[in-house]
Amino acid sequence: MKIVRIAIVSESFLPSLNGVTTSVCRVLDRLADLGHEALVVCPGPAPETYRGFRVHTVRGVTLRQFRVGLPSWEIESALRAFRPDVVHAASPFGLGARGLAAARNLGIPTVAIYQTDMPSYLGQHAGPLRGRIESTSWRWIRHLHSLADITLAPSSATMDELAAHGIPRVALWSRGVDTELYDPARRSDPDVEALRACVAPNGETIIGYVGRLAPEKEVHRLQEVHDLPGTCLVIVGDGPTRDRLERLLPKAHFLGYRSGVPLAQAYAALDVFMHTGTRETFGQTLQEAMAAGLPVVAPAMGGPLDIVKPGVTGLLFDPAHPGALRQAVGGLVNDEAMRTRMGVSARGKVEQRGWARMVDQLLEFYADVVTPAHLRRVA
Structure with missing residues (x-):
């Protein structure tokens, strides 16, 4: 069955810029x-x-610099009027949960995209209540994802974690990267x-x-x-911990938030890229750095x-071992030939991971929840 009408219920969208928004926009571009047709x-x-x-917008509130949509019955009305073939819930938690419930009420097939580790994020801000908050969050996530016909996880490690917490019907769908x-x-x-x-200035x-400057990173x-x-150390991004990080890393160059071409130029100026979370x-910034030819x-x-x-394509370090990050980065700093070799390999690995190809895979998941593959008519 050819999918022609897709409703995307997203926890975040423009003008907010983050990983969820970026993924949704790239999906919409391909559609x-x-x-x-899409809503x-x-x-x-x-x-x-x-x-x-x-x-279609719903009322929202701002929490910790994020715009959060309030679950509303009007979502069901919007879906009923649009009559989608499938509902795509982007990183569902609050608004997306209501979207999944509304789709079930209307008999519309659903695909849920798991993207944000909300239990850990909420737990980091819960102090002594961290354990209780995380367990409550997982119960909620298990409930809302049970409403979806399929949940798509971005990595094998996330698939394993979702399975360990009882999330049903999970499959792998990675993210694309803009290789141009x-x-x-x-x-x-x-x-x-x-x-x-x-x-x-001295050829260092x-x-x-590159990324958000927040505790979870x-x-x-x-x-x-x-x-x-x-x-020399360059940090690209902004967020609530920037002031503290500027005091902690007084010699670093903080370039602030960048997007589009200025962000691509910042990647291109680096010799080694580091991911810390x-x-x-x-790990979308890893793909972006690799596309830029960086180890x-x-x-x-x-x-x-x-x-x-x-x-x-690079190196992995043990975050539980003090000094492991320094050792890994130091090895690359001292070996230009290795940096060059890894950068070329990194670019080669992601060249076939453009967004068009990834969204085409997503369309197959859409089709499968509407008409399972074993029931599709062979042309």
């Missing part, structure tokens, strides 16, 4: 290119349309050369991090490498286990 349901305020698709925006050729751009000269090896781990001889369901260093936990091939 538009292929001529499908977006998300927290307001948001643009009225995106790529010609209508955006993030390109090793940008390294010769005049703006990139100027940025390198600014942060590393530039090591860097564990950016404080960069203290291990901030004084590596012959290097140990609770990542995937990458990441914790040997969670999503990065699927992305980084140790000794080939």
